[in-house]
Amino acid sequence: MAQKTYHVTRDIVLRQATLSDWPAVASVLAANRLPLDGAREHLPAYLVAARDGEVVGCAGAEIYDALVLVRSVAVAPGLQGQGIGKMLVSGLLQQARRRRVAALYLLTNTAPEYFARFGFRREPIEQAPDALKASAEFQGACPSSAVFMSRPLGERSDVPALDRI
Numbered sequence: 675m676a677q678k679t680y681h682v683t684r685d686i687v688l689r690q691a692t693l694s695d696w697p698a699v700a701s702v703l704a705a706n707r708l709p710l711d712g713a714r715e716h717l718p719a720y721l722v723a724a725r726d727g728e729v730v731g732c733a734g735a736e737i738y739d740a741l742v743l744v745r746s747v748a749v750a751p752g753l754q755g756q757g758i759g760k761m762l763v764s765g766l767l768q769q770a771r772r773r774r775v776a777a778l779y780l781l782t783n784t785a786p787e788y789f790a791r792f793g794f795r796r797e798p799i800e801q802a803p804d805a806l807k808a809s810a811e812f813q814g815a816c817p818s819s820a821v822f823m824s825r826p827l828g829e830r831s832d833v834p835a836l837d838r839i
Contacts, residue, residue, distance in 0.1 A: 686758060688765045691720035691732065698722075698729035699746070706748040712736070712810025713746055720746065721765045723758050733762035735769070738805040742770050744780040745811055763792050771827055778827070779803070781811050781820040794823040 691699060696714055699722065703710055713720075716736045723731035730753050734746035744766060749758045770778055779802065782789060786796060799822040806812055 685725050686730070686761065687724050688721050688761055689724065691717050691722045693717060695720075695722055695729055695732075699732045702729065702732055702748045702750050703746055705751050708746055708748055709810070709815035711815035716745075721762055721769070723749070723762055731758045731762055733759075733766050735766055736806075736809055736811075737773070737775075738803075738809075740774070740776040741803055741805055742766075742773075742775050742778045743806050743809055743811060744778050747785075759788075763789075767792065767825075767827075775827055778825040779806055780823050781816040782823065783817060783820050786821045786823060789823055789825075792825065794825040797822050797824045 719735040731749040736743040
């Protein structure tokens with residue numbers, strides 16, 4: 675099956691990650707001081723942003739039935755602030771809608787305001803679904819000070835198309 679790609683700008687392409695992307699993804703995560711624990715195991719559900727074939731950003735999804743744990747949203751240093759992260763998060767939201775996901779969740783130490791722009795809301799961590807609690811993120815990859823956020827996906831199309839971001 676051909677790999678699906680999205681041309682979101684003249685020079686940035688979003689696509690599903692492959693196992694051969696792991697060294698580049700790990701490098702972007704490390705450069706942003708994000709945890710690697712559990713990331714490689716979920717790499718097939720990651721989106722990567724590539725420029726001229728080089729991975730310059732990533733956004734991960736851990737899929738638990740009708741729930742998704744968003745993780746590892748990162749852009750290479752020097753390329754931040756150019757909308758690449760927005761493309762990646764919007765891409766994850768579109769994929770979740772196509773998969774008929776009920777809700778997305780995440781833990782963040784540094785970017786709750788950023789994710790709030792995509793409709794994520796702070797929630798008490800005690801309200802995290804049990805399905806997520808076994809993930810590496812909940813088992814210590816993220817510090818206990820991390821903010822827990824949720825983003826339900828309603829019936830209406832509330833996710834912008836990639837060509838409108």
